[in-house]
Every structure is written in structure tokens, then in C-alpha cells.
Amino acid sequence: MTAERGNPFSGAWLERRSEARAATDWAARALEDAQTRYLVASGTRQLVRREPAAGQAGIAFLDRMHPLVRGSDPARWILLGWFEGACCILVEVPAGSADLPAHTHFEELRTLLTELPEAEAAVLACARALLVWRARHRHCGVCGAPTLPRSAGHCLECTSTECGAEFFPRIDPAVIVLVSDGGRALLGRQPSWPPGRYSALAGFVEAGESLEDTVIREVFEEAGVRVQAVRYFASQAWPFPSSLMLGFHAEADSREPLLLDGELEDARWFSADELLGAAARLLPPPHTIARRLIDAWYLRTTGTAFPAR
Numbered sequence: 001m002t003a004e005r006g007n008p009f010s011g012a013w014l015e016r017r018s019e020a021r022a023a024t025d026w027a028a029r030a031l032e033d034a035q036t037r038y039l040v041a042s043g044t045r046q047l048v049r050r051e052p053a054a055g056q057a058g059i060a061f062l063d064r065m066h067p068l069v070r071g072s073d074p075a076r077w078i079l080l081g082w083f084e085g086a087c088c089i090l091v092e093v094p095a096g097s098a099d100l101p102a103h104t105h106f107e108e109l110r111t112l113l114t115e116l117p118e119a120e121a122a123v124l125a126c127a128r129a130l131l132v133w134r135a136r137h138r139h140c141g142v143c144g145a146p147t148l149p150r151s152a153g154h155c156l157e158c159t160s161t162e163c164g165a166e167f168f169p170r171i172d173p174a175v176i177v178l179v180s181d182g183g184r185a186l187l188g189r190q191p192s193w194p195p196g197r198y199s200a201l202a203g204f205v206e207a208g209e210s211l212e213d214t215v216i217r218e219v220f221e222e223a224g225v226r227v228q229a230v231r232y233f234a235s236q237a238w239p240f241p242s243s244l245m246l247g248f249h250a251e252a253d254s255r256e257p258l259l260l261d262g263e264l265e266d267a268r269w270f271s272a273d274e275l276l277g278a279a280a281r282l283l284p285p286p287h288t289i290a291r292r293l294i295d296a297w298y299l300r301t302t303g304t305a306f307p308a309r
Contacts, residue, residue, distance in 0.1 A: 009125040009237040015082040021152035027074035037061040045106035057115040060104040078153030129239040176202040178293040188267035224258030236289040
């Protein structure tokens, strides 16, 4: 079944315009443009605005005259792309920076997922992924020399003239799969989750594996169930810290689940009625691809959409 709505963090909200990164004067051009918008981050937290009367969070974009922008080093900026027609620059500032505009705070993206407009959530997801990547590649993985950004912040280059290795943003692919035997869906839970929470099974792709091979291996390793008819559903960027979730549906041989690798606390089959009756405490949040996999299966199984919470 094809996804009916976009996943959070999905959609071409950012015009990335990768060709603009090659210009050596891209930062100067951005500063000359009064319409350029600056997204400010401190570590993995990003500056958001919460107006007391509005009730919804949003990105606290700054302009070129703000002290946080003027006091930053353009050599460390990252050109995110163009958002709503304006050039968008990511600026990282030290922890404890002052001069924050009224009603703004640094917050982690994960806690904002249910509050941000869809387009702004996608922009912050891109920013967070780049910040994590840069923080983890401060030194060359080949020779250990420091790295410096180039290509508008989308490449880190080793400063050793004898090495010169280049590093580009990386993502960690992971599969997430809803297994069914027709009338039931297989869900599992990890010990760290809220009480009663169950979700689709997931795991990282290993070297040399296809995505379909990973689905088959992970389901068997975690729940002892063999699957077939693996079908791709949709994907979702998940920058916590740098994953790409690739969603699948698969059909099972109806074997009762066995916990084999110790990762899950429990795994069991749920009927559509059981999911509906326990939705408030049982299912993952609507902004996750896991929930969309479940919603799509419920629609296909019952012919009706899962009620919105």
C-alpha cells in the first residue's frame, strides 16, 4: 500500500541547490542578502520561538544584524539551502550564549515533534543531522589530523597535506517492519519504552546486506518468526542521531514469536480490535513511521482508517 501522507521530516521543503556550495564566496553573498535567514544551534539544540499566546513552537530565524550572527565565524556556517524562498544558513554558537531574542529558547528536536509545523520540522532535522556529523568528524579518520569545513559546510577535509581525506555527511540505514499473518500484526517492546508501548520491529542494516535480507534477519533474530513477501512502504529521516528508517510490510509463517537475541522484552500478535482498544497507551506516536505502518495495515485489514488520536 502506498503512503497517503508524508512522514515527518519528509518533503522537499528545502531547496538544497547543491551547486551553490561550490562558490567560494557563498557566505559573503548570503551576508549581502538582507533576506537571508539564520538558524541558530547550540550543540544539538536549536533556537525556537514560543510566543505566549500562539501555543505552537517555531524556528527562531535571525537576521544578519543579530549579535549571535555577527559574532559567529562564517567559515563555520553551513548552507542548508533555500527555505520559503530565502537563503537559510545554520550557525552554531557556544552553550550559554546570551542575547537571545524574547520568547526564544534552545530546545532538542525530539521534544518538539508534535509542535512544529511540518516544513520547519524537516529543516531542523537536516540541521541536526549535519551538526551531529560535524561533531563526530573533528579529526581525520585516516591520519588523525584536524578537519576543516568546505563546500559550504557539507564536506570536512583533512588539514594534513600528506593525507587530504574528505568526509561527507553519512546516514545509518535501518529497516522497520510490520509483520502480519493476515488478521494479526506482530509488535514488540523494548524495556526502556513507556509501560505498555509496543511497536514495529526494527534494526540496522549490516555490511553486505540488502534491505530485504535485513528485514528477514532482524525479524527472525528478534522474534523467531520467518517472513516472506517483503514489501517496501516508505522512508523517514530520523536524525537521532543519524538514521534513515526504511519501512516495510512482510508476511509471516504465523509462528508464535520467540525472543532470541534478548533485545526485546516482549513480542506478540495483536488483532485489529486489540490495537484499536488499546491505542492510547499501546501504539507509537503518530509522527513516527512505525505508526504509519500500523495505520496502513489496519486500513488494509479492516477497510476503515485508524481513528486519529
